[in-house]
Amino acid sequence: MNNRLRVLSALLCLVFLLTALSGCMQVTFEDSASGAPAVLPRPTRAAANAPVGDSFARYRLRTTIYYYNAEGSLTSTLRLIDVGQGQDRFVRIVEALLEAPYLSSSLSPIAPEGTRLIGVESSGGVVTVDLGAELLAAGEEAVWKARAAIARTFLEQGGVTAVNMLIEGQAVEAAGLPLGALTKQDGAVSAGYDQLLAERRRSEESSDESARLNRVAVVYVPEDGLLLPEAAELHALAADLPEALLSAFLTANGLPDAGSFSLEITPAGRRVARVRFPGDFPMDPSIAAALVFTMARFLPAVGGVAIDLGGEPLPAVGPAPCGEDQAFAPGDLTQLLGSEARLYFPRADGTLAETRRALPGFGLTGRALLAQLLEGPDATQELEPVFPEGARESDLLGVRVEEGIAHVNLSASLYGACQSFDAARERAFAYAIINTLVANLDSVTQVQFYISGDFADTLAGRISILAPLMADPGLVR
Amino acid sequence: MAFTIVDLSLMQLIGEYLLGQKVREEERLTDDIATRVATTYAGHDAEALYGLARALAAENDGRVLVTDMWGVVQSDSDGRLNGTSLALREIADVLSQGGSSYGYYNVESGGGWFALSLGNSSVTGVHVSAIQSGREQIGALAFVSNAQELYGSLSHIQRQIFTWLVLVAIAVLLASLFLSRAFTKPIGELNQGILRMTKGDLHTRVRVKGNNEFAQLGRAFNQMSAQLEQLNTTRNAFVSDASHELKTPLRTVKILVQTLLYQDPMDPDMARELLGDIDREVDRMNLLVSDLLSLVRINSGAMKLNLAEVPMADLVGDTVRRLRPMAEGRQISLRCDLWDEVTVVGDSTKLQQVVYNLVDNAVKYTPAGGAVRVELSRSGKKAVVTVTDNGIGIPQKDVPHVFERFYRVDKARSRETGGTGLGLAIVKEMVQLHDGSITFTSEENVGTVFTLELPISGPQEKGGAAQ
Structure with missing residues (x-):
């Protein structure tokens, strides 16, 4: 009996052992990570053609342009526009709008033939198009239609949020009402004009809520001594629009709402907007300049803006003295206009923070943007510098924009300094540059790095720079 | 062993089925995502591509990475691997051959050096499909999924199967123990009975149940x-x-x-x-x-019959002739009637001894003046010899014992005549060896008739009983 029990116990143990072994065999996935890393293909190409100095290669811009068809409705057409070296794409777009569309004889340009393009400003999503007086001569309706076509075309461009049209640097009006900027243009143009006429009638006949007008004004805000445009909504009776504009300007600039407005006709016959402030108003030249642009570019036919501070007219705004009528003209202060660059600086955790900085003029260049990154973040911001210590502008050997790629040539010494980067620092360095260039340079979608004129595998061992890299929005927090 | 094989086979089949399903599903999904990002990627719109990747990743509970034709990540829904060379076998395969590929990674075992983990999952699947712009491949799309759930499901199923198999194994073992006992118990009892018998206990019997x-x-x-x-x-x-x-x-x-x-x-x-x-x-x-x-x-079966054709008439006649002097000495009439010439196959010596014993007994147990008659006849396929006397007869109480060994009806007479008490026992055994029969009728003080029947063809062949 004992033998039998021993045999049975042994059998039972064997059954358990075998079953347990099979039960303990874990489900396994064939781990693809075993073995050496896979070999990826490498780009095969001719010798590097790294940039030296700055250049912006000509390219063909594929974009939608709106023209008027025979029925008077806006019709979109796809156009390929040559943008030459150093040319601004927005300028080329307006030029295309003013040209006769070659695709179809049923489409007509948006302005009378011979209408000049005086200038295009693009900053912070606000595009300001200044056309010649030829458009005025074509009549109010022509002005209205041109404005609609320009707005429709630009609002479909990436990054444009408001479009303001000027004629000879002055704001336009229709039906005696200021038009301001457009932030959307999706209705029928003729219907919009009819609505404008109805607005005028209401404003003349009534002063209640129904007569209030909705307008978008471009207010200018000083930033680092330069003026940057912003769109501001106004909702007021026609007669109160100037006051509403002033109030919006003061609000946008964080100033006390302590001004008053009046419109004057000077002996020379120039319409001047006069704004009066109390003596203790915190006025400075940049605010004054911003006010000039704000008022002059909304109120129709205003040739200048006079500013009184405690009853005394400001004699000068920066280097620009006032005119005989104590007014300042925007044309005298255009050097103060700037465009906003979106710059990316790293945080301590390796993510990127977007900061905006005003830069003079329009049409930022790659070098200018990289120079801003080289300058580093503002001291008030808790951000890290992009470039390693000791980097100079001479380390930026060249930047060229060609066919949507910004080619950036860095020096060998800068490359050497990057070798001490850890993974987060390396990633932040690469994408601060890439994100900055992509965000600010027209048509640029990728960045190709060169080191002393040649290709390199990686920046500091992890980020591949063999081929162009796209921006990384995910790194921006 | 059988349970182990069943367990392994089941796990293999279930694992292959579930894994195969997951692979096919995610292959389709990856192809679909690759199609959906193609246009955005071709336009190099980083913002839109990132937004799309995040939306698709969230929609499908995974992670989406877009690489260029050299395996460098251009967009990552997790925002961690942009600019990194994704040196995976699957990426390399798709970039060099197009189509799609997949693999599974156990991040905890060291596969996480490229930070491809997905949340807390340690087992991740990577499916890669080519991104096409028209007929041209412009990159690769990697969809990273959480295989932990599948892994967990398989492990759970395996545990379930294991538990049930253990329970079944125990049940089978108990059942087999019970059944084997049902088989071995009677054998054991039989064995015990044999052992008792070998020790001399011939009274031993075993319990018998059923009819198996x-x-x-x-x-x-x-x-x-x-x-x-x-x-x-x-x-x-x-x-x-x-x-x-x-x-x-x-x-x-x-x-x-x-x-x-x-x-x-x-x-x-x-x-x-x-x-x-x-x-x-x-x-x-x-x-x-x-x-x-x-x-x-x-x-013991050692006695061998020397079979031959025996003319019964000669045998009976010779036997009577040999006993006639003794009969005459006793004043007994001895008559022999041979009605048929019949030949039997048998042992002549043994048959002679049988007939001699019968006639000798008849003579011994007939008083003087009596008569003994011996007859031979044929009845069908048998030779019949009858020995009739008018002697003292056999009492009824002795009839059942007449052929027993050492049994004597009249012990005194038997001793007197030199009998051993074995004569009729030997006669019966010898007659049975020849497949014959011996019967008698008797009446006390009247006489006795012994009838011997022998088959003409002799005894049927038995092992060792006849030559």
């Missing part, structure tokens, strides 16, 4: 045991009787010898008479031993 083979074996064993017991009893009785039979003449011899030795003086005539008695006793013992040996040889 074990029950049949048990019954056969019990039958054998009963026969052995019977044989043992018979043997003991036989030895006892034999001893007793031998003891009587030996005692007589002893007395005669002692008389010869101690009686002094001994009359020479007396001495001669005593020696004659001793001589007769010795002859009786000789005859007894001879008869015993005959019986033993018959019972």
